[in-house]
Amino acid sequence: EVQLVESGGGVVQPGGSLRLSCAASGFTFENFAMTWVRQAPDKGLEWISAITSNGGRTYYAESVKGRFTISRDSAKNTVYLQMNSLRSEDTAVYYCAKGWLSTKPRGQGTQVTVSS
Numbered sequence: 001e002v003q004l005v006e007s008g009g010g011v012v013q014p015g016g017s018l019r020l021s022c023a024a025s026g027f028t029f030e031n032f033a034m035t036w037v038r039q040a041p042d043k044g045l046e047w048i049s050a051i052t053s054n055g056g057r058t059y060y061a062e063s064v065k066g067r068f069t070i071s072r073d074s075a076k077n078t079v080y081l082q083m084n085s086l087r088s089e090d091t092a093v094y095y096c097a098k099g100w101l102s103t104k105p106r107g108q109g110t111q112v113t114v115s116s
Helices: none
Strands: 003-007 010-012 018-025 034-039 045-051 058-060 068-073 078-083 092-098 110-114
Touching: 003 092, 018 034, 018 092, 018 110, 034 068, 034 078, 045 068, 045 078, 045 092, 058 068, 078 092
Parallel strands: 010 110
Antiparallel strands: 003 018, 018 078, 034 045, 034 092, 045 058, 068 078, 092 110
16 A cells, blocks of 8 residues: 655745655655645645656756755655745645656645745
8 A cells, every 4th residue: 555654844934944755655666756746725736846766857846946856765765855945835735646747646745834
């Protein structure tokens, strides 16, 4: 059974940083691309970033390019999302998903709130 557990969310002021983690189990992590998606209040899912199985290729939405960095550690079966220069519009529930630009399966999410 695929399990994805996100952590690292919280409340941060505009301009601040957070690092999200997603611990994966139930599949051979090193063989799969991983994706971060988010859902802001009253909005649909938005792809934020993705990384290939070997980390050689990444994708970033225009809204986060230059501010967010995706990475992975196959020894820890974990994918990360470093978020810098956070803005109020980054407020959302952040999910990790198995696969390239996928939305399912995904974890339960972690809330990120950017507010002064």
